[in-house]
Amino acid sequence: MRVINIGPDPSLAYRPNLETDKTKEKEDYRNFKSGSLIDRVFNTYKLMHTNQTLDFVKKKHSVWAGCNHDHKRMMDAIMSLDQLVDESDPDVDFPNSFHAFQTAEGIRQAHPDKDWFQLVGLIHDVGKTMALWDEPQWAVVGDTFPVGCKFQNSIVFRDNTFMDNPDEKTTSYNTEYGIYESNCGLDKVLMSWGHDEYLYRVMKFNNCSIPEQGLYMIRFHSFYPWHSHGDYMHLCNDKDLRMLPWVQEFNKFDLYTKSTELPDVDKLKPYYQSLIDKYCPGILKW
Numbered sequence: 556m557r558v559i560n561i562g563p564d565p566s567l568a569y570r571p572n573l574e575t576d577k578t579k580e581k582e583d584y585r586n587f588k589s590g591s592l593i594d595r596v597f598n599t600y601k602l603m604h605t606n607q608t609l610d611f612v613k614k615k616h617s618v619w620a621g622c623n624h625d626h627k628r629m630m631d632a633i634m635s636l637d638q639l640v641d642e643s644d645p646d647v648d649f650p651n652s653f654h655a656f657q658t659a660e661g662i663r664q665a666h667p668d669k670d671w672f673q674l675v676g677l678i679h680d681v682g683k684t685m686a687l688w689d690e691p692q693w694a695v696v697g698d699t700f701p702v703g704c705k706f707q708n709s710i711v712f713r714d715n716t717f718m719d720n721p722d723e724k725t726t727s728y729n730t731e732y733g734i735y736e737s738n739c740g741l742d743k744v745l746m747s748w749g750h751d752e753y754l755y756r757v758m759k760f761n762n763c764s765i766p767e768q769g770l771y772m773i774r775f776h777s778f779y780p781w782h783s784h785g786d787y788m789h790l791c792n793d794k795d796l797r798m799l800p801w802v803q804e805f806n807k808f809d810l811y812t813k814s815t816e817l818p819d820v821d822k823l824k825p826y827y828q829s830l831i832d833k834y835c836p837g838i839l840k841w
Contacts, residue, residue, distance in 0.1 A: 585645065585810065587711055592645050597712060599642045602693035604716035607747040609702045609728065615694065615748040622760040622840040624688055629831045629839060630824065632681045639683055643697035655680060656818040659827060661808040674830040675769040676808055679776055682750030682757070684841065699746045699777045701787060704733025709784035731789060740792035741775065751777045763835035771798040772805040782806060 587596065627635075636652040659676035666672050686695045700710050705728070706717055722728045735744060746752055755774035758765060765773075775798075780786040782802045791799075 590645055595642050596645045599693050600712045601716045603697055605719045608722045612702050612745050612748045619753050620756045622757055625841040626838050629835050630828055632684055635684055639686055641696045642692045653817045656820055656823050658808050670830050671765055671769050674834055675772050677827050679773055682754035694748050695750050698779045699749050699751055700780055701744045702747055703728055703745055704735055705729050705731055707780050707786040709780040709786045735790055738792050741795045744790055757841055761839045765834050768801040772802055775802050776805055776809055
């Protein structure tokens with residue numbers, strides 16, 4: 556294996572302290588009731604909840620799962636997020652590339668022995684590059700939820716954003732199980748289309764060697780109704796339940812490392828490039 560000499564520990568460039576950083580209390584994150592960004596956030600979710608139907612999701616799988624849109628290296632994909640501000644996020648209003656390094660560094664502080672976990676923190680939102688290829692943000696960002704069965708109450712803005720979704724009026728989709736069977740497993744459940752599923756597909760398509768726990772984090776980190784509210788457990792199998800604590804552990808860093816204190820990306824890139832070279836090297840198909 557090629558060893559990259561990265562010089563002084565680049566983590567010195569940015570090390571968020573999750574225990575002592577009091578600039579924002581935990582209860583202040585994911586505020587979907589008020590704040591300077593709330594109108595933008597609500598409008599994004601309204602479009603999402605109106606248009607994300609079972610048929611729409613199936614069409615997006617056929618468009619994106621073949622990974623035939625581009626060829627690029629992972630670091631280039633990460634840095635392309637300089638061009639993207641997530642319109643569904645009530646917590647930050649800066650480019651998504653900074654959030655990638657914030658998350659990764661938070662994980663590295665807490666889990667220095669799990670380099671694959673750190674890499675997942677870095678790349679978890681890279682699927683948002685779909686928005687740079689003209690996919691509307693409501694089909695890219697935000698919390699995810701199953702389609703083809705009842706929309707649960709824990710979904711963000713559940714009460715006032717689904718009234719124009721055709722599936723809301725389809726009887727066969729409005730039961731607890733809908734088109735699914737009891738404990739069928741999340742692998743058989745179609746989620747609202749977004750960056751989670753897309754990046755998971757890219758990882759599988761390119762035979763990246765990230766462990767299964769990391770792939771679950773990538774695929775379901777935006778599935779808040781499941782990992783944070785305990786909904787949709789009736790669709791989970793034993794494997795999903797084993798993986799749930801890993802997704803929950805990831806969520807702490809995805810959420811609570813968001814800060815206006817931005818990392819020095821240039822100092823951190825050499826270390827994370829070494830992880831990319833280990834787990835998802837070379838030019839990838841997207």
